[in-house]
Amino acid sequence: MLALRSLCPLAIAALVTTPAFAQSPPTPPSADLSTAAATLRDEAMRGSGAYAILRSLTVEVGPRSAGSQGDRAAVTWALAQMQDAGLDNVHAESVMVPHWERGSVELRVVEPYPQKLTAVALGGSIGTDDNGLEAPVLEVADLAELASLPDRVVRGTIVYFSARMERTRDGAGYVKAVVARSDGPSAASRRGAVAMLMRSAGTSTSRVAHTGATHYDPDVTPIPALALAHADADLLEEELASGTPVVAHLQLSSRTLAPARSANVVGEIRGRGPGIVLLGAHLDSWDLGTGAIDDGAGVAIVLASAKLLSSRREQLAHTVRVTLFANEEFGLSGAKTYAADHGDELAHHMLGLEADFGSAHVWRLDSRVDEAALPVVTSIYDALAPLGVERGGNEAHGGADLGPMKDLGMPVLDLMQDGTHYFDIHHTMDDTLDKVQGSDLDQVVAAFATATYIAAATGTDFGRLPPPPPKAP
Amino acid sequence: MLALRSLCPLAIAALVTTPAFAQSPPTPPSADLSTAAATLRDEAMRGSGAYAILRSLTVEVGPRSAGSQGDRAAVTWALAQMQDAGLDNVHAESVMVPHWERGSVELRVVEPYPQKLTAVALGGSIGTDDNGLEAPVLEVADLAELASLPDRVVRGTIVYFSARMERTRDGAGYVKAVVARSDGPSAASRRGAVAMLMRSAGTSTSRVAHTGATHYDPDVTPIPALALAHADADLLEEELASGTPVVAHLQLSSRTLAPARSANVVGEIRGRGPGIVLLGAHLDSWDLGTGAIDDGAGVAIVLASAKLLSSRREQLAHTVRVTLFANEEFGLSGAKTYAADHGDELAHHMLGLEADFGSAHVWRLDSRVDEAALPVVTSIYDALAPLGVERGGNEAHGGADLGPMKDLGMPVLDLMQDGTHYFDIHHTMDDTLDKVQGSDLDQVVAAFATATYIAAATGTDFGRLPPPPPKAP
Numbered sequence: 001m002l003a004l005r006s007l008c009p010l011a012i013a014a015l016v017t018t019p020a021f022a023q024s025p026p027t028p029p030s031a032d033l034s035t036a037a038a039t040l041r042d043e044a045m046r047g048s049g050a051y052a053i054l055r056s057l058t059v060e061v062g063p064r065s066a067g068s069q070g071d072r073a074a075v076t077w078a079l080a081q082m083q084d085a086g087l088d089n090v091h092a093e094s095v096m097v098p099h100w101e102r103g104s105v106e107l108r109v110v111e112p113y114p115q116k117l118t119a120v121a122l123g124g125s126i127g128t129d130d131n132g133l134e135a136p137v138l139e140v141a142d143l144a145e146l147a148s149l150p151d152r153v154v155r156g157t158i159v160y161f162s163a164r165m166e167r168t169r170d171g172a173g174y175v176k177a178v179v180a181r182s183d184g185p186s187a188a189s190r191r192g193a194v195a196m197l198m199r200s201a202g203t204s205t206s207r208v209a210h211t212g213a214t215h216y217d218p219d220v221t222p223i224p225a226l227a228l229a230h231a232d233a234d235l236l237e238e239e240l241a242s243g244t245p246v247v248a249h250l251q252l253s254s255r256t257l258a259p260a261r262s263a264n265v266v267g268e269i270r271g272r273g274p275g276i277v278l279l280g281a282h283l284d285s286w287d288l289g290t291g292a293i294d295d296g297a298g299v300a301i302v303l304a305s306a307k308l309l310s311s312r313r314e315q316l317a318h319t320v321r322v323t324l325f326a327n328e329e330f331g332l333s334g335a336k337t338y339a340a341d342h343g344d345e346l347a348h349h350m351l352g353l354e355a356d357f358g359s360a361h362v363w364r365l366d367s368r369v370d371e372a373a374l375p376v377v378t379s380i381y382d383a384l385a386p387l388g389v390e391r392g393g394n395e396a397h398g399g400a401d402l403g404p405m406k407d408l409g410m411p412v413l414d415l416m417q418d419g420t421h422y423f424d425i426h427h428t429m430d431d432t433l434d435k436v437q438g439s440d441l442d443q444v445v446a447a448f449a450t451a452t453y454i455a456a457a458t459g460t461d462f463g464r465l466p467p468p469p470p471k472a473p
Numbered sequence: 474m475l476a477l478r479s480l481c482p483l484a485i486a487a488l489v490t491t492p493a494f495a496q497s498p499p500t501p502p503s504a505d506l507s508t509a510a511a512t513l514r515d516e517a518m519r520g521s522g523a524y525a526i527l528r529s530l531t532v533e534v535g536p537r538s539a540g541s542q543g544d545r546a547a548v549t550w551a552l553a554q555m556q557d558a559g560l561d562n563v564h565a566e567s568v569m570v571p572h573w574e575r576g577s578v579e580l581r582v583v584e585p586y587p588q589k590l591t592a593v594a595l596g597g598s599i600g601t602d603d604n605g606l607e608a609p610v611l612e613v614a615d616l617a618e619l620a621s622l623p624d625r626v627v628r629g630t631i632v633y634f635s636a637r638m639e640r641t642r643d644g645a646g647y648v649k650a651v652v653a654r655s656d657g658p659s660a661a662s663r664r665g666a667v668a669m670l671m672r673s674a675g676t677s678t679s680r681v682a683h684t685g686a687t688h689y690d691p692d693v694t695p696i697p698a699l700a701l702a703h704a705d706a707d708l709l710e711e712e713l714a715s716g717t718p719v720v721a722h723l724q725l726s727s728r729t730l731a732p733a734r735s736a737n738v739v740g741e742i743r744g745r746g747p748g749i750v751l752l753g754a755h756l757d758s759w760d761l762g763t764g765a766i767d768d769g770a771g772v773a774i775v776l777a778s779a780k781l782l783s784s785r786r787e788q789l790a791h792t793v794r795v796t797l798f799a800n801e802e803f804g805l806s807g808a809k810t811y812a813a814d815h816g817d818e819l820a821h822h823m824l825g826l827e828a829d830f831g832s833a834h835v836w837r838l839d840s841r842v843d844e845a846a847l848p849v850v851t852s853i854y855d856a857l858a859p860l861g862v863e864r865g866g867n868e869a870h871g872g873a874d875l876g877p878m879k880d881l882g883m884p885v886l887d888l889m890q891d892g893t894h895y896f897d898i899h900h901t902m903d904d905t906l907d908k909v910q911g912s913d914l915d916q917v918v919a920a921f922a923t924a925t926y927i928a929a930a931t932g933t934d935f936g937r938l939p940p941p942p943p944k945a946p
Contacts, residue, residue, distance in 0.1 A: 059711040062588045069587075114542075115535045115763070118902065206679035207762075207902045231905035235763070238532040238906075289680075290588070290708070429591065429680045432704035433711075 067099025289431030317459025354399030370463020540572025762904030790932025827872030843936020
């Protein structure tokens with residue numbers, strides 16, 4: 001049953017357009033198909049080609065943050081890669097993206113013990129004026145502690161959020177840590193702070209700070225916002241522990257330019273019917289590294305998967321559509337544009353899979369499909385089990401870029417990759433090719449290609465799913 | 474027997490001044506002394522205080538490269554620390570040191586694929602002019618490959634040394650890798666190169682480049698010299714592998730200022746006789762990190778050891794002298810000045826121990842003493858064995874700062890620390906307090922304090938040793 005309340009008209013249109021081939025119940029793949037799936041899986045494991053694609057992207061394009069020259073180069077690169085992989089209907093779909101420039105930063109403690117600090121601006125941060133700013137530092141653990149302090153304590157300070165991110169396999173630690181990054185600048189500004197610092201929302205033991213998008217609520221005065229490397233957060237806390245006031249000087253030349261044009265890059269392996277299995281990753285990256293694990297790995301995984309599937313196109317009932325989304329990092333304008341541009345067609349999106357959690361192996365299969373389709377998920381699980389993949393539940397997340405489509409009812413599979421070390425690298429200057437093992441990528445491609453193949457070859461209707469419940473306020 | 478040829482007059486003076494108390498043969502410590510040594514060792518293991526000293530140095534002083542404001546602050550800090558530790562005769566001994574400023578660097582590939590590269594100037598490098606320089610990059614593995622190339626191939630290029638350092642426990646990989654750093658700039662300049670790059674002489678898997686001193690032979694035109702982080706060396710090599718010429722642009726504002734005044738900081742625990750056991754570490758650091766493992770750890774180890782010994786001063790026959798040397802990194806002017814200033818007294822330097830290999834545990838005891846004194850080394854080994862220390866040979870190196878004294882006949886002990894991970898951090902911006910485990914430091918202090926105690930309490934004459942054989946040309 002679908003809960004229609006709170007759905008937008010577009011969603012309702014999508015939900016009522018039930019494709020004809022969905023009228024027969026989903027059937028698990030035949031023994032022949034299982035054998036073919038195993039052959040595909042093993043072919044990927046012998047060498048998927050994903051590492052070579054990733055090397056090409058990181059070396060020939062490199063950093064590609066939304067709106068940058070690298071972003072434009074990445075679109076050109078992706079179109080050529082899809083042509084080379086033998087995809088059909090290769091094209092770019094225009095997307096407007098924010099354009100922010102990092103500029104340079106100088107942050108130092110001036111009292112009590114002069115020390116330079118390694119910091120990076122959060123994405124979207126404003127800069128200081130040319131003279132910079134100088135103010136006492138106020139340490140709070142988190143937003144709750146900030147809220148508990150009187151205005152007179154906060155006013156005129158640089159608020160520093162000190163909570164440390166927990167290392168987890170599934171990224172739960174990041175979800176918790178990132179709240180200060182998104183909401184901290186506005187919360188601090190609203191209380192009269194002149195700048196905001198935070199301990200990096202990452203787990204690196206090296207002196208690399210972790211960037212990522214922030215935003216300013218409409219009612220606040222924007223203030224500069226930066227993250228400190230852990231060693232520098234430690235150093236700042238040691239200075240604060242000395243008991244004397246700690247004063248810092250900050251100079252930052254970050255700025256936001258006019259929005260720029262980028263593109264979602266799309267290519268297909270055409271199936272016999274109108275159904276679509278969407279394979280997503282994002283083409284943009286942060287500017288600090290070369291975007292190897294975020295999300296060059298995802299780009300390589302879906303392109304290598306598509307290339308393996310392209311030699312099996314005559315077996316596919318559904319079309320496999322690879323979409324490399326623009327601008328995941330700065331507000332998902334690529335995904336939102338895709339959902340808006342493909343309105344009527346979204347009802348034919350039978351299933352979505354997204355690769356945006358690095359290059360480490362897949363360890364669990366989660367789904368979010370109609371219960372009637374679970375036997376097909378079981379068949380997919382059976383094909384992935386030899387890769388060391390566990391069976392998860394039926395409450396998959398789907399990934400950030402699939403979000404707008406999932407909200408409109410699209411079922412999803414999560415091929416959960418091991419995130420234990422992902423946040424050592426993610427959003428830092430350490431996001432480079434040397435952190436990736438080609439053999440890990442091959443396992444991930446084996447999982448993505450095999451799951452996609454079974455879904456597309458069986459022509460399964462995975463149903464339409466109600467949007468996930470709204471977040472607690 | 475001593476080989477007197479090739480010794481300088483100072484050395485001969487030192488060698489002929491045989492102290493009176495050396496006429497009786499060395500005797501191993503008594504059972505009482507062994508018990509006292511074990512008590513000292515175990516006291517250190519329960520908490521040596523070294524970590525707190527290191528925290529103070531890295532937080533309150535921080536980077537302290539020769540000639541810098543931090544260098545001067547470190548001298549003041551060290552004098553206060555020695556007073557606090559209850560040492561005798563605490564004083565500074567003036568040393569002239571080079572003064573080099575790193576400035577800022579921008580290095581990028583402009584063809585075929587534009588990419589920024591993370592690099593750091595080698596210590597002593599000249600800068601470029603304000604417009605920078607732009608030239609094709611020529612990759613060679615090492616000095617031998619450079620020597621094999623015709624001048625016309627090298628002229629006008631940026632020579633890049635690509636050999637990768639090997640990870641070893643004892644630092645042997647570094648000794649091999651560092652040749653390109655010291656001799657590469659002159660070798661490249663002599664062949665007409667306009668700049669020199671090298672893969673970092675370090676083992677970090679993070680995007681931090683490794684600095685360290687270089688020099689220019691008198692007959693060459695100085696050229697800018699830098700080290701690349703491994704990820705950037707990889708990226709450069711991928712561009713070079715593309716087969717098209719790789720052109721790089723470099724802008725560097727490094728410069729050498731007038732020599733500055735610094736100091737060796739000296740304090741003692743006075744023994745009954747004229748003999749001296751020298752405990753050395755160096756006070757200067759590189760500028761990129763806070764000098765936690767190089768050589769803040771060594772400073773903390775010798776100061777904590779001295780503090781433990783200060784409550785046992787009435788048991789000491791030899792004086793224990795802690796010397797925190799100025800300017801180890803830029804040519805050992807602190808150690809050379811010490812040797813020159815203490816000429817006549819060097820004959821009383823019974824033994825030297827140096828702590829300059831990080832914060833990891835001691836795993837082996839090497840010595841370089843007269844064979845007649847080896848029974849005392851065995852006693853020291855017996856006291857250290859419960860710490861997991863192995864017995865090594867009698868060809869100890871002695872460390873860089875002890876070099877001038879060792880060359881004049883001073884015996885040495887090496888308490889070899891595990892260097893497996895030392896070069897992940899050494900000479901990079903990652904040389905910060907968070908990399909140090911206090912419990913590791915306690916073990917190292919236990920070893921240093923116990924060895925020093927046995928040597929000083931027994932009043933052993935460890936002999937005078939011939940200088941080590943000259944290096945092969």
